[in-house]
Amino acid sequence: MGPNVRGFGMHRSWLPWVSFNHLDGITALEQLDPQLHRKLVAAQ
Numbered sequence: 001m002g003p004n005v006r007g008f009g010m011h012r013s014w015l016p017w018v019s020f021n022h023l024d025g026i027t028a029l030e031q032l033d034p035q036l037h038r039k040l041v042a043a044q
Contacts, residue, residue: 030037 026037029040
């Protein structure tokens with residue numbers, strides 16, 4: 001059981017599935033709506 005503190009995880013190291021999920025969402029948007037993807041990337 002983890003600590004009873006909301007918002008704090010037990011892992012202090014890199015979790016590869018988090019990076020994968022971020023990249024998966026970015027590439028899905030790029031394929032779904034290339035124009036919106038370009039607009040969001042340009043805003044950075």
